[in-house]
Amino acid sequence: MIQAEPTHRDAYSGAAEGVGKSVEPDLVSSFFQDFNAAATNGDVETASHLAAMALAARPGHPASQMMWGFACTLAGRHREGLPYLLKASAAMPRNRVCHMLAGKAAFFAGDMAAATKAFKFAIALDPFAPDAHNDLGQALKRQGNLRQAVACFKQSFDLGRSSRWYSKTSAANIVDPLRSGGASITSVARLEHDAEQLEYLWWIGCIDESLAGKAAIYRHIARRRAVAHGFSDPFEMTSEEITATSGVYGRAVNIPSLPHSKDAVVGGGLNGSDVEAAFATGRSFAIVDNFLSPEALETLVRFCREATVWFDCKRRGGYLGAYLHDGFAPETAVRLAEELPRLLPDLLKGHGLSQLWAFKYPSEGTGTAVHADQAAINVNVWLTPESSAEPGRAGGLRIYDVKAPEGWDFGDYNGDRAAWCTAKAAASEYVDIPYRGNRAVIFDSSLLHESLPFRFRDGYVHRRINLTLLFDRVQLPTPTVSVFEGHK
Known part of the structure; x- marks a missing residue:
């Protein structure tokens, strides 16, 4: 796939x-x-x-x-x-x-x-x-x-x-995800998150008590595996653990049907001319507060809390990922991807959405390591209100004044050149952008960047969540190979 x-x-x-x-x-x-x-x-x-x-x-x-x-x-x-x-x-x-x-x-x-x-x-x-x-x-x-x-x-x-x-x-017709390659990989961080989410969904009345009871199984596996694997290191579940979690783990058990306003998703804080002017002067990033409309922000936060789509467990920091191609496709986010090229016509001319994801973090951590993204423009939006953070410890984003080399492939951008990124970042100037709820940072995706350490309050509803949209050049369907027998 x-x-x-x-x-x-x-x-x-x-x-x-x-x-x-x-x-x-x-x-x-x-x-x-x-x-x-x-x-x-x-x-x-x-x-x-x-x-x-x-x-x-x-x-x-x-x-x-x-x-x-x-x-x-x-x-x-x-x-x-x-x-x-x-x-x-x-x-x-x-x-x-x-x-x-x-x-x-x-x-x-x-x-x-x-x-x-x-x-x-x-x-x-x-x-x-x-x-x-x-x-x-x-x-x-x-x-x-x-x-x-x-x-x-x-x-x-x-x-x-x-x-x-x-x-x-x-x-x-359903393919059992636990029986397909890689789906039985988990971590203590993911099991603890999934247990918290099931308990939260039961508390707000979205699932029944029998399903919420799976949280105890997740916590039992997490406690048993924590000594050997720590908090964030992924491990493969045993056949007994797969049997105990079968039917729930790796599956969607709740995808909320949320209201969608016909009003614009982007809020009043975005001035497209100002953003494009910042890039035109070579600044390569812009900060936009009140980025989403109040209704759009509330809808996205609800989806992130209620949708059981957090399948990707990251090795560093214990945070989880949810992706457009694997369940993270709320209508509000899709509309946001459609609105932005109209509001930033020069910056995103000829560009389309190349990827959309959300990351959800534990209460304390370092977030993403130094990296760049394989796209032209990155739109990073913080969804959780800063009131959920401990005072002065909300973290933020550090953007370095150095770009990834042209010609890098996906592997280079996502780990193969981690040492190069770390060394280059250490010798470069940077700007720190403080975390704020409903703040967007729009920047050149090839710039090296990383999360700043954070500490949020304990509790599921206080978990730090960020939404990312990547935009890149649209590839029009012009054939590059002349052999099409059987494909006409």
Whole structure:
């Protein structure tokens, strides 16, 4: 599944097994078993060698083309692998795995037209697979089709995260998230948050007592694992823990239906001319107080407190993430993403939403480490009122006067170059922007930045929450590859 903006190897994880079920016996017997093992283990060199042998032996065979295309994409050579995958999928039109591989290769090659077509073929073959709906949404979002993308993400979410309490599809079509890769990963921080959230939802009358009782199970696991794993280090649940939390953990049990005003989401504090003037003078950031309308702010805070969509547990600091493609799609946030380009026409000209997320923090911590974001413009909005913080300890945002190098990929932006970021930041000037509820900081995403330490009051409703919208250039669906057999 293509996540927000993944590395290509993450996106192809699990594909090797599917390829093994898709090729014909003669090639499986001579090449594929070893190819599959190499690809699964991340041995790209061996996988490429075996795929090359298959292609040399049977150059016109769709299975050979599929293996070679897959090997190219594993090595990051998406443009090279894409024509082979498109030819293979044209020859095997009912092979869902091949269409998915072609779509992923096209996505990373920047060919959104081919990616969109391939994912639609995969959905036609299996409309109940969450990954194809998600990946189609990512391709549509890249092209600026936000509403269509959100609809795809919702379909993926409903298929992959539904539960007995939030059921949007037939039970037979639901994919158990605890049985899929990575979904059984948790942390003490996440278990404690989820327990607090269930208790809060029961207290305000959103769930019944039997569901709220799962909080005790979460706390029991958290206490038992805290000694070995600390507060924020992720760990994989045991089979017994998976059984104890099955049906609830990793699933949506409450998605609130909130009222949506027809009034503007952006509040009276945003003066678009002032923001654009700040960027025009080379300042590269602007601060906007009273950023959201009171109604929009209240709606977003309620969604963050009540929606059980906090699936991503961060290793540093114990904070949690919720993302547009995985349940964090409140109408108010989507409308905000639509309003901002109209209010900042020069700054966001030709740009669309590339990512939207929210982070929720424990009562005390350091927040995000020094990093930059892979986008053009970052809009960071603090939602929790500063009255929830201990006096003088609300923290804020530090922005450094240094940018990430051009040409960095997703891995560089998200951890692979952490040491470089830390060293550069230590030698750079910076500006500290104090935390304030309903304050937005709009800045150049390539600037290094980090959270400032904070201490908020204890209690679920006082947790620090920030909303982030990233805007980047829209990629119009202009083909970059000329091979489209079977995708017309």
